[in-house]
């Protein structure tokens with residue numbers, strides 16, 4: 001690896017990624033590829049914190065790799081790997097668990113939200129999710145983590161754990177910084193614009209998935225919940241639905257929010273929603289074509305997965321050995 005700083009990020013294969021995952025995270029994975037040494041994980045262990053259908057999880061894992069590549073992540077430039085293929089993630093989690101306090105985990109917004117939406121399965125893994133995420137990041141000497149706004153609290157815990165470990169033992173972990181996009185850090189649900197768009201939302205009209213076809217995308221935008229006013233302007237607090245649509249339009253068309261507001265001045269909500277849908281469908285079409293072509297070549301995708309896991313394993317193992325040594329775990333001479 002070069003002397004560039006390391007960037008790490010991940011997406012869970014917990015369903016089909018939404019345009020929220022794309023705008024908040026994956027699109028930035030591509031933009032930042034030349035500036036950093038990039039490591040992108042498919043966070044399958046995280047998915048186990050909520051109930052998964054095993055066959056769907058396996059399928060979603062392969063499909064997410066194809067999506068990364070279809071979006072423009074280049075396997076020649078960036079490491080892409082599946083989290084469960086590198087055991088050091090679970091191993092470092094154990095050590096960091098011994099330095100994390102319950103109060104730090106049970107106040108996390110994601111934990112509280114998911115405990116409500118999965119009330120029949122509030123497991124220890126759900127609570128421990130941020131510690132596994134801290135391990136993901138800290139194993140790779142990560143300097144920056146591109147994420148959506150919902151993950152900011154988890155990065156703060158990662159930083160606290162890195163600082164805690166470094167001061168208890170000695171300098172070991174790089175303390176990472178989040179990269180949160182100025183616009184699109186929190187794409188909202190189309191059915192309830194006060195809620196984050198999520199791939200596991202039970203209402204399929206609440207999100208646009210990266211695999212939706214043009215007709216479905218336009219239909220979902222036509223049904224998007226807005227407000228009873230008629231004017232189109234950017235005001236996330238009082239006009240959450242319209243502001244969300246303006247943000248999505250701006251990201252997919254490349255037009256600034258200011259120019260988009262001018263473009264739709266005097267136009268009705270109906271026309272505006274169709275235009276947003278068209279911009280998204282146009283942006284997703286080439287990604288979709290490429291993804292489907294990649295999925296026909298399973299051997300190519302498996303090859304990238306294996307190579308990615310080997311590269312990630314080497315870096316992660318080094319950090320884990322250092323951690324084991326510092327905390328006092330004995331390692332025999334070989």
Ligand code: AQP
Nearest residue numbers: 012014020021024025147148185186187197198199200
């Ligand atoms: N609505 C969003 N707007 C902007 N960014 C978002 N991200 C997620 N939703 C939005 C960002 O996508 C990255 C990967 O997310 P994840 O799959 O690891 O988990 P998540 O944040 O819990 O995403 P979902 O879609 O809500 O998944 P489920 O429904 O399974 O919980 C992260 O950087 C995240 O910030």
